[in-house]
Amino acid sequence: MRSYRRVDGRKTRGDRRKQEIVEATLRVIEREGVAGVSHRSVAREAGVPPASITYHFPALDDLLVATLVTAAAEMAARTGDVIESSRIKGSGPAGAVAEMLADALGPSRGRTAALHELYLLAARRPALRPAARLWIDVLTSLGRQPDEVGFRAFLAAIDGMLTQGLIDDEPPTAAELLPVVEHLLAPLR
Amino acid sequence: MRSYRRVDGRKTRGDRRKQEIVEATLRVIEREGVAGVSHRSVAREAGVPPASITYHFPALDDLLVATLVTAAAEMAARTGDVIESSRIKGSGPAGAVAEMLADALGPSRGRTAALHELYLLAARRPALRPAARLWIDVLTSLGRQPDEVGFRAFLAAIDGMLTQGLIDDEPPTAAELLPVVEHLLAPLR
Amino acid sequence: MRSYRRVDGRKTRGDRRKQEIVEATLRVIEREGVAGVSHRSVAREAGVPPASITYHFPALDDLLVATLVTAAAEMAARTGDVIESSRIKGSGPAGAVAEMLADALGPSRGRTAALHELYLLAARRPALRPAARLWIDVLTSLGRQPDEVGFRAFLAAIDGMLTQGLIDDEPPTAAELLPVVEHLLAPLR
Amino acid sequence: MRSYRRVDGRKTRGDRRKQEIVEATLRVIEREGVAGVSHRSVAREAGVPPASITYHFPALDDLLVATLVTAAAEMAARTGDVIESSRIKGSGPAGAVAEMLADALGPSRGRTAALHELYLLAARRPALRPAARLWIDVLTSLGRQPDEVGFRAFLAAIDGMLTQGLIDDEPPTAAELLPVVEHLLAPLR
DNA sequence: AATGAATGAGCATTCATTCAT
DNA sequence: TATGAATGAATGCTCATTCAT
Numbered sequence A, B, C, D: 001m002r003s004y005r006r007v008d009g010r011k012t013r014g015d016r017r018k019q020e021i022v023e024a025t026l027r028v029i030e031r032e033g034v035a036g037v038s039h040r041s042v043a044r045e046a047g048v049p050p051a052s053i054t055y056h057f058p059a060l061d062d063l064l065v066a067t068l069v070t071a072a073a074e075m076a077a078r079t080g081d082v083i084e085s086s087r088i089k090g091s092g093p094a095g096a097v098a099e100m101l102a103d104a105l106g107p108s109r110g111r112t113a114a115l116h117e118l119y120l121l122a123a124r125r126p127a128l129r130p131a132a133r134l135w136i137d138v139l140t141s142l143g144r145q146p147d148e149v150g151f152r153a154f155l156a157a158i159d160g161m162l163t164q165g166l167i168d169d170e171p172p173t174a175a176e177l178l179p180v181v182e183h184l185l186a187p188l189r
Numbered sequence E: 001a002a003t004g005a006a007t008g009a010g011c012a013t014t015c016a017t018t019c020a021t
Numbered sequence F: 001t002a003t004g005a006a007t008g009a010a011t012g013c014t015c016a017t018t019c020a021t
Helices: A013-032 A039-046 A050-056 A060-088 A092-105 A109-121 A126-140 A149-167 A174-188 B013-032 B039-046 B050-056 B060-088 B092-105 B109-121 B126-140 B149-167 B174-188 C013-032 C039-046 C050-056 C060-088 C092-105 C109-121 C126-140 C149-167 C174-188 D013-032 D039-046 D050-056 D060-088 D092-105 D109-121 D126-140 D149-167 D174-188
Strands: none
Touching (some): A039 A050, A060 A126, A092 A174, A149 B109, A149 B149, B013 B060, B092 B149, B092 B174, B109 B126, C013 C050, C060 C109, C092 C109, C092 C149, C149 D174, C174 D149, D013 D050, D039 D050, D060 D109, D092 D149, D092 D174
16 A cells, blocks of 8 residues: 655645646636536536546535635635735725725635635535635634624624625625724724 | 406416415425425425426526515515514514524524525526515615615624524524624614 | 326327336346346337436336336236146146246246346345235246145245256256156145 | 465465455345445445455456355355254254255345355356356255256255245244255155 | 556436427 | 426436556
């Protein structure tokens, strides 16, 4: 039993293909929603034979879990970047959150919608719950006092703003979002 | 071309069957989610032949729209009842909203989940948008000043609390929700 | 809800197709064994689209049950014929049974093998048990005293001779079988 | 070209793994029937990679042959034990055979069913015929005069009793089987 | 000697929809 | 007005087998 994982940390052929499949899945969800994910649609998108999907992800749920984990990680990174850059601009915490939301609902809208759908799917599929927690952690990391009433309200509102923003036809601007975020953060000072 | 709808307002046989089909659809969504809705699954649930579904609802989207309208109306009625009864108990607006949420996430959890899924589907299917607005109106009717920043925060938070409550394993109690609702309503006095 | 079954007893279109499918299934089993039965193989053999199989026989087991019933009925009829014609020839009960066995293992070998496989499948699939009983009844009808020890031995031996005859490369002749059948029937006089 | 089989008769690593695979195959057949045998199902049961099956048994038939040989040998040993112990109890040849059958259809039912399925498969797969003969030899060894009519009847009946016993829901007891066996052996005294 | 990776073919089954009746 | 019958397309998934390592 010898492993093909390289000692130097580089990925094996299989790992690389797994990553390609996950990324193709994300593109499918962006385009057609979670309902559009099937062995065949992902295989078509990734340019691999359908049996290759089942080989690397024995059940379709396994693929969704891997995709949710990847998407949450990517979104966390992107959120970190946006907040960092708004810190440099000196727009304060409310500005940072508003810009994060505007980015999520504007330029990153597709990814956000994909992530949101996967996150909501956890309500029906217990297998996705642990992975969904990763995204909740991203949101939680936006604040510091998870037990405070005000912070719970803030968290719920962020979630609701994302939901509503995704249903609206036009994405909101950071300027439109800012007063609401400020209102929510004010009691937390 | 003659209409079968009676002048006296009583429903024709066809209308009654349409209603049965819509109710069967709601039960299917509660049990298996929107993804579980098909001509056949609904027909099985309603005890009618599959072709009967296509006959009354030419496309599947027509059925989903009718179901969303019915579910939103039912939920609005139920919300009205809960708020009315909490008014009698004298628990104030915050108490009323907290009890509405606890009811939606507890006893009415199945219906809430079904409605929420249909509501989110509107993001992908424009045909459902007008019907989805009905549910938004229910939420909006909980407050009075739709233009205020505080109210927008409140609305978003209600939405987020419903989303998070549906993903959590255990439904929250009204007592747990009350302080958050009070916190959100306080600036609106 | 009106039925398409003709008042005059003639079969509906659906019934006719069901019969064609069952007969195609029998041919597939003769050629490739029960293991060769699939929606696709039967559809190919019957010259109908695969979905037609599922329409008329929701699960594959339903098709196997219908096939077992038909095959047992056909074999019962054939057995009756052989025994009747041997009675005319005056060869007595033992001769009749020997000729039945020779026919089953010779000219009707394919059908016998098919029926036998279906019959044995009942050991694994409870759904086939009631239908398998039909074939047992055919064998039982060869004798009259089902409770007698001698008759139980006779029945078991008939079954065993069929099994062994199907495994042997060359089918046995009635003349070869006759003494064994006589030996088994002797104590039953 | 050098052989790894040790001169001293001890098994090489490869031989041990082959044996493990055969035993896993037997367990699969007991549980799901011959139809459940595949490279993958056996590999799962044995806890080895699928390619290991193909490596040791180039075609699936090779695996089935090896399994049939092993199963027949095991059953022969078990039959010998049962007959020996019934000889000690002094229950005579008929008692010995009845107890062998009761054991085969009761405690050893799973193995018997597996062996029987493999044995019948020989009717379709010529590659299994030589191995199937081993099991026939076990049955034959129960008697001494293979040419006698009475013995042919006895052999066929043993086979039929096994078949019928496997299809019945409840295994028969030795006491129930004894009179039939005595009836069959009586003329052979 | 042994096994990860891969894949084309096939599986049972469900589907939305059409159409003759 | 309703519904049995029908079907092409798609679903998730398993399969035997090959091959590079």
